[in-house]
Amino acid sequence: MTIAMTTADWPALPLGKRPPGRWALAARFVIADFPEARRVITDGEVVIENDRIIWVGRRFEGKLAARYDMGEALIAPGFIDLDALSDLDTTVLAMDNQPGWKKGRVWPADYAAQAYEMYTPEELAFQKRYAFAQLLLNGITSALPIASLFYRAWGETVAEFEAAAAAAEDLGLRVWLGPAYRTGGVILDEAGAMQPVFDEARGLEELAEAAAFAKRIHGSANGLISGMFAPDRVETCTEALLRKTFAHADDMDMPVRLHMAQGEMELQTVRRLQGTTAPQWLDSLGVLSSRLIAPHATVATDDDLSRYAANGVTVAHCPLVSARHGSSLKSFSRLKAKGIRIGMGTDTAPPDMVLNMAVGLMANRIAEGRGDAGSSAEFYDAATLNGADALKRPDLGRIAPGAKADIAIFDMGDRMIAPRIDPIQTLVYGATGRVTRATFVDGRLSMRDGAVAGIDLIAARAQAQDQFDRLIERYPERTYGHPPVEEIFPPSYPSSQTEPSS
Structure with a gap:
């Protein structure tokens, strides 16, 4: 006997649990991935059992333990974030405060000599748990975490990633985890000039761990x-570190994410050290491959891009953080025409993939100089199908029988996005991640209506702000010349201690 359940039963579904038996999600719109192509089903539903989707179509006539009708909503594959923020984002401090090297993003030599962990182990564990919750709030079901090393003693630690694994399991987020490591960095000498410095033994030890x-x-x-390898930005890596990284990754069949072709400092440093660009250098080492995920490609040359295409490299496109710093991919349409796989990442706060798709689409059309360059569907595919393909996971990023039940539900009746048009165009052009109503991962309800399993977000928000504020207080220690915080990060408007005159 079929039991038909409505949204009245929706609040009773336990957060953090899988519904028992075979059950269905129904809504006004469903994204479905058929063998021939991706389609939108109007008044459709998805049937799930345990961790898998077993059916997608208009109306399932078989027996169900439950049917949840989500009404004016879009049921869609959850996002795959190839460069997912996993700390309390410090890049937002630089948006109105430039240049970065004067704002604590390049260590002065006197601090580098005694660099230390600015967060406790407990604080490092907390920020990953908090960041994972933010991803789920935005419909992100799979993530490759990324964090800053500017406030670290050197690289990330295994201990904090053990805590990250526990957090991902508790909250219900699919993750690829690997602590960031490096053999070098760039510091500012006493004259304020950037100088590369290396400690290869330290980096190789971190790689082994x-x-x-x-x-x-x-x-x-x-x-x-799942495991992954996350060497830090390419200018912080030596040849030995890269060769050993890819040897491990090949042996264990895991992805490697390496930031490169992303900025002027990197470009000049790699040219100084290697006499070429980063993609050309890696190609000469024979390590460009389809397991490489390379954010952000914003300063990639034509030759760099041709090498990416020839070797199957995936570009992780993070348009919001790039645009905030005055750069952009040149362009999404151009890379796609070259045959380069483009996945999506967030890499900043908020980790809003919907906003990233919107910014990416607009930046692409500006770069191309035409209004028909790219589409909302192309960017949605990049944030789902392409990310799954980069990870060699054909069971992710799609809604189809046999796929994992990693699903995001978006409110298509939100009062801020009327009138509604095509659901994907409405989502990209007229919404943000704040219309994410629910997130399922592996068939488990991980987020519903702003609540995430395994975390008190109200208390966590206060803790995050307190932790972030205490980090800012330490910025003068690692900023060239050690100016006060007020000079490093001046307010948008001077503060007033008196009442305005009448």
Whole structure:
């Protein structure tokens, strides 16, 4: 006997649990991935059992334990974030405060000599848990976390990633985890000139620890957690570190994410050290491959892009953080025409993939100088299908029988996005991630109506602000010349201690 349930039963579904038996989600719109192409089904539904989608169509006539009718909503594959923020974002401090090297983003030599962890182990663990919750709030179901190393002693630690794995399992987020490591960095000498410095032994030791961690956690939490390799920005890597990284990744069949072709400092540093661009250097080492995910490609040359295309490299496109710093991919349409796979990332706060798609689409049309360059569907595919393909996971990023039940539900009746047109165009052109109503991962309800399983977001928000404020207080220690915080980050308008005159 079929039991038909409505949205009246929706609040009773336990957060953090899978509905028992075979059950269905119904809504006004459903994205469906058929063998021939992606389609939108009007008044459709998705049937789920355990962790898998078993059916998608108009109306399932078989037996169900429950049917949840989401009404004026879009049921869609959850987003795959190839460059997902996993700390309390410090890049937002630089949006109106430039240049970055004067704002604590390049260590002065006197601080580099005694750099230390500015967060406690407990604070590092908390910020990942808090950041993972933010991803779920925005319909992101799979994530490759990224964090800053500017406030770290050197690289990330295995201990904090053990905590990150526990947080991902508790909250219900699919993750690829690997602590960031490096063999070098750029510092400011006493005259304020940028100088590369290296400690290869330290970086290789961190790589060995990261490899052991990735092997140990891969496939844990019933497959929710996978391993990856995350060497820091390319200008912080030596040849030995890169060769050993890709050897480990090849042996364990895991992805490598490496930031490169992303900025002027990197471009000049790599040219100074290697006499070429980063993609050309990696190609000469024979390590460009389809397992490489490379954010952000905003300063990539034509030759760099041709090498990406020839070797199957995936570009992780993060348009919001790039635009905030005055750069953009040149362009999404151009890279796609070259045959380069483009996935999406957030890499900033808020980790809003819907906003990233909107900014990316607009930046693409400006770069191309025409209003028909790219489409909302192309960007949605990049944020779902392309990310899954980059991770070699054909069971992710799609709604189809046999796929994992990683689903985001978006409110298409939101009062701020009327009138509604095509659901994907409405989402990209007229909404933000704040219309995300629910997020399922592996068939489990991880987020509903702003509540995330495993975390008190009201208390966590206050804790995050307190932790962030205390970090800002330490910025003078790692800023060239050690100016006061008020000089590093002046307010938009001077503060007033008196009442305005009448």
